[in-house]
Amino acid sequence: MEERPDNSKRDGFLPFYTNAFDRVFISAVILIGIHLLWLRFMEPALPIEVATVISLVIGYYVVRRG
Amino acid sequence: MRNPRTGWLLLSPTLIILIVFGFLPFLYVLFVGFHEWNIFAAQDGMRYNGLDNFRRLVFDVDFLNSVGLTAKFALFAIASEVVLGFFLAQMLTRNFPGKSLFRIIHTFPLMVAPIAVGAIWRLLVIPGFGPVPFLLDRWFDIEYLIGTYPDQALLTSVIMDVWHWTPFVTLTMLAGLSSIPKEPVEQAKVDGANRFQVFWYVTLPFLRPVLLTTIFIRIMDAIRTVDEVWMLAGGGPGTRFTGIYIWRVVFPRTDYGYGSSISIITLYLTIVLCWLLFIGISGQGKDEVE
Numbered sequence: 001m002e003e004r005p006d007n008s009k010r011d012g013f014l015p016f017y018t019n020a021f022d023r024v025f026i027s028a029v030i031l032i033g034i035h036l037l038w039l040r041f042m043e044p045a046l047p048i049e050v051a052t053v054i055s056l057v058i059g060y061y062v063v064r065r066g
Numbered sequence: 067m068r069n070p071r072t073g074w075l076l077l078s079p080t081l082i083i084l085i086v087f088g089f090l091p092f093l094y095v096l097f098v099g100f101h102e103w104n105i106f107a108a109q110d111g112m113r114y115n116g117l118d119n120f121r122r123l124v125f126d127v128d129f130l131n132s133v134g135l136t137a138k139f140a141l142f143a144i145a146s147e148v149v150l151g152f153f154l155a156q157m158l159t160r161n162f163p164g165k166s167l168f169r170i171i172h173t174f175p176l177m178v179a180p181i182a183v184g185a186i187w188r189l190l191v192i193p194g195f196g197p198v199p200f201l202l203d204r205w206f207d208i209e210y211l212i213g214t215y216p217d218q219a220l221l222t223s224v225i226m227d228v229w230h231w232t233p234f235v236t237l238t239m240l241a242g243l244s245s246i247p248k249e250p251v252e253q254a255k256v257d258g259a260n261r262f263q264v265f266w267y268v269t270l271p272f273l274r275p276v277l278l279t280t281i282f283i284r285i286m287d288a289i290r291t292v293d294e295v296w297m298l299a300g301g302g303p304g305t306r307f308t309g310i311y312i313w314r315v316v317f318p319r320t321d322y323g324y325g326s327s328i329s330i331i332t333l334y335l336t337i338v339l340c341w342l343l344f345i346g347i348s349g350q351g352k353d354e355v356e
Contacts, residue, residue: 016345029341032334039117040124048117 012066023066027059034058099326106320119327129328132311133335139220139307140288143227147284148277150228151235158236159243173233180230184297187226191298216304223295223305227288235280242276243269278347282340289336308332 009017014026031052038051099119101112123129158169175183190196191212199210212219246269254264270277292309299305301314312332316325 025341029334029338033338035117036120036124036331039121043121 010066014062014066018066020063023063026066027055027062030058030062031055095326095329098323099330101323103323104319104321112323115323119324120331122324123327123331128306129308129311132306132308133332135220135304136289136291136307136309139223139227139291140285142224143231143288144281144284146224146228147232147235148281150232151239151280154232154236155239155243158240172236175230176233178230180294181297183226183230184294187222187229187294187298191222212299212304213302219299219302219304223291223298226294226298227291230294231284231287235284238276238280239273242273246272274347278344281343281347285340285343286336289332 008019010019010023011017012023014023018026034051034055035048038046038048042051098112100114100116102115102118103112154172158165178186188196191198191210193199193211193213202208202210209215210218212222250268250272251264254268259267290309291307292313295301295305295307296310296313301310308328309332312325312328315321315328
């Protein structure tokens, strides 16, 4: 039933094969999610810029190695 | 026809329409979401306020409750519709007396506008007038007041949605079931598979794309439900879904900036939910592909 994904898809650390768009999309989802959670739970202790840095690092890692 | 320029030329009307009516309004809502904009406020026009709308949103108990209520509504409604739709589609693959008539009557709710569906159900359940509260009280001694009891209002909304949208699920499932080749099913039966095994290992994998598409469409519809539920209960307890909450913020309160930020986050939640479901159901995982 299942077909092996085409060559544009990469076998990274994510539990499924991804192309470049998938990885950018996942990074954007993570970026928004981290910022919302940060606003709710972490902002009194640490500024939102920390969330931006963390999500950019994670996003970079997902795009390069995902 | 193999010239890529011809392809782009043919696609261009659709792309232009998509950009003008889909992408640009989205960008505008995103832009407004980062502004304070209330036509009854002291200052004129929009004022950039950074993440303040989103900061307000994550602490807004009414919004968070509306998300939970919408999730509950979507879960119960879609699960019921998929199960019922599948059984009805299975039934319609067989021949029985009055099948054509049943098929026509069964698809009637699809032709009714959501606002009319809400009005019909309102007339059915309105206390002191509708037959449902009267009969429930008379036969089972149940006090049925959707304006007072949130659980009853939610249950009625779910039943109304199931009544309205199960025919759609049935039709898509029927299309999916009709496209399944007979050979794998017969081979499985010859190999000694029982009815459940045939369903689980043959029918369901073939139905997967149809099931996925149907669930996606229904999730998106359920999350943005406003009109029929508004008509039914007027946004009373148990029916304060996200769509109704956005409507309240944007129209009666004219808080466009905050309403836009809620819309963006609702879109975000819808996309994430659909994407997770896609990964889960479509078999994109490495274990399933290999």
